[in-house]
Every structure is written in structure tokens, then in C-alpha cells.
Amino acid sequence: MEYHVTLPIPSDIIKKLHVNDILYVTGTVFTARDQAHERLRRMKPSDLLFDPSHMALYHCGPLMKKEDGNWIVVSAGPTTSSRMETTEDILLERFDVHLIIGKAGMGKRTAKALQKTGSVYAAFPGGAGALAAEHITKVSSVFWLEELGMPEAVWVLEVKEFGPLVVAMDSHGNSLYEHLSISP
């Protein structure tokens, strides 16, 4: 099945999603990889200046440039999700995020958390950074840029018809990565 959805995805739609479904999403995403995950793990929702519960979490360290004082996305494909395996369950439970976008899958710990929180993990084609940038319409804000640098900062981005995303781990405990052994 192919779905074109607006973020945040309602819980009844999340339940309908199964592995191999194709998703195109419109709305707001925030990027977070290793260092942002480490920070978020030690924070609570009220500590943040953005509201993750309306957004998808995108495993991405984008390539940005500044033009006339504004940030522009140059290339923004996904980063390897398994590096975030040891913290993702904490983020899913604490920040009310129900869609993770990344690449190459996550392990059993995250699979369990997806089931528990009613969430899905969807894969964007790795390396397709130019294609991803085409579907990002706006850079809304950036957090922790000074301290973490461009790839590790949290970027809040507006996306339109962002995809193709393959639902690769669903809220029913299924994973397309079961034939692989994924460790952090």
C-alpha cells in the first residue's frame, strides 16, 4: 500500500501501516544523530524549545549552506540508524515521537519500543541526499549548532511529500531487517 500522510500521523493510521508499505510524508521533521541523541537522553520535553511530538525524528546529518543569512539544505539523506540503537527506546517513550526516518534499520530494543509506543521506522534510500533536499521546503530552526557542528546539530525542517519511505519496522513487531543481525 502507498500512503501520503501529514505529520503527526494519527495513531489509527500508524496501526494500519505494515512493513513494505510506502510512505510520503508532509509536515515537520527534526534531525538527530549520535550527539543529539546523547543530549536528548538526558532531557525532558519541557527542556526543549521545539515540540518533537508533532514531528518525525530523522536520522540525518545534513549538508547546509548559508545564503543571504538564511540556511539552505544542499543534501540531506539519512545516516545509519543502528548507531542510535541504545538510546532510541528512551526517546520514543519520552518525547512522544511516532515516526523515525533513517536507513539500514535498527535492532530488537527499538523494535520493542516501536510496538510499545505505537510507532514505525521508515527507511529513506541511503545516499539520496539531493533527492531528499528537493522535498525539504524550509529550514525552520536549528539547535546546538555552535556546540555540535553542522552534522550533529538538531535541524527542524519542513518537508513536502518526503519519500519514498519504506515502512521497514512496523508497530506490530515486524521488521524487514530480520534476515540481518543489527547491533549498535
Add this chain to the structure above:
Amino acid sequence: MDDKDIQRGIVQMIAKAETELPSDVIVAMKQAYTEETGAAKIQLEAMLKNIELAKKKRCPLCQDTGILTFFVKVGTSFPGIGSLKKTIEDAVVKANIEVPLRPNTVDTLTSTNHGDNLGFYLPHILWDFEPGDDVHITVLPKGSGGENMSALGMLSPSIGLEGVKQFVVHTVRAAGGRPCPPIIVGVGIGGSADLAMNLGKRALLRPVGVRHPEKLAAALETDLITMINETGIGAMGLGGKITVLDVHVEIAHRHPASLPVGVVIQCWADRRAQMVIHKDGSWEVK
């Protein structure tokens, strides 16, 4: 010798590598697309679309513009050798803004990102010398997805070539979708620990589809292609027939008691570009 002009050439070579895939890789990707179905085909379709888009917009096809390795072959009669290292480093700083590159070099001990893509030992420059007037440079920008999955095996010689193949396949299997398959695998066999890894990386410079000139090494490559595709990992680890676009083996002699195997994994975005600098300072990017 106009170092500023040579610097422009090096920036152009970096830009070409980051924004345009070599035609041999595109041919192999298109072939993989025709053979796949389902989720794997969707990945390959998006990747091919991405290749076209990046070329058209002249933007890096992947946000991970990588760590840059320069393979430099210097003609021993080339007059500008004294400033070439500095010119390459200056070109990286310039490419950082002009291409642009993502700032990818952080202080290993503090994780601080200085933002200029320079650092201790980076960019990595490998020097070779040969008789002649010209300098030949290949740049290989390589992202962390593939690089993180590379591995060194210091195998026991009694394990033989079967053991070598098992080690390579095991490394690829453990990597799964993380190095962004369909991958290209460089395998350096023999020498020492560092030489095997070096040869594994150098093996990636050979175009996709070109076999090793030695019969035994070529047979090893075709065996490995079959065995890796049999893992069923598929594009982005979503399952499929094509996991590898090619395997390139490079061989060094070895100590009788050592069998080093360096496996270097490259993502489908197998970015590389070349240039030649002549003794009068003129250059061409290829």
C-alpha cells in the same frame, strides 16, 4: 607554476567527484535496477533519480561528502612538487565552501568540529612516484557508512583462499544495509596489516566491471560476487538479489606465517574523479 590555478583544478575535481558518479557505476546501478523487484527496486529507482538530480543541480549527491583521500602519482621530473601538498590542502578549504562539503573532520579526543575539513593527517594524501613530467591525482571522497563496516583479518595461512572468502562474506553480512548497498568491495590480500587495508582501498579505484588481470585473482573476484549476492541483503538491506556491484581484489606477497585480509566497503555512491597536472602547470579534470 601557478599554484592558485592548480588549486582551482583540484576544487573542480573534488566538485566533480561529489556531484557526478563515474559512468561505470551508473551502468551497474541501472543493471541492478532492471534485475530487482519490490522494496529493493524502489531504493534503486530513487538512487538513480538522485544521481540525475545531483548532476543537474551540481550539488553533492550524498550529504556525507566523506573524508577525502588523494592518491597522487608524481612524475619525478614535475617541477611543482614543493608546493603541491599545501595546494591540495588549500583546495579542500576552498571546496568546503564552493562545492560545498559538509564539515566532516572533528577532533578525535574532544569531538570539536573546526568546520574546515582539515585536521591531523587529513585530508589523507597517499604519494607515489614514477618517472615522468606529469602529476596524476585521484580523489576518493568516502562516507562513514561504508568505511565503518571495513575490517581487517589477520588470518592463519592454513585457512587458505576458502578462509579468505569466508572472512569477506562474513564482513559484508555483518554490515547488512549499513554501508548503503549495492556496495563495491575492495579486498587487499597479503602484505602486512596496514598494506592489506591500503590495497583494499586502492582496489576501489578500479572501474566497476573490470576484472583483475591475473586469472586466479579474477576468479576470486567472481566467486566473491556470487557469494555476496547469495546473502540476500539487497539494496539498503531491504532484501534482494543484488548486494554487490563489484568486488576488486589486490594482491601483495606475504610473510609465510601471515595472511592479512583488508576488506574496504564502498557505498553505491562510489565517488571518484581524476586530474592530470602537466609540468607547465596546465591541468585537466577527467
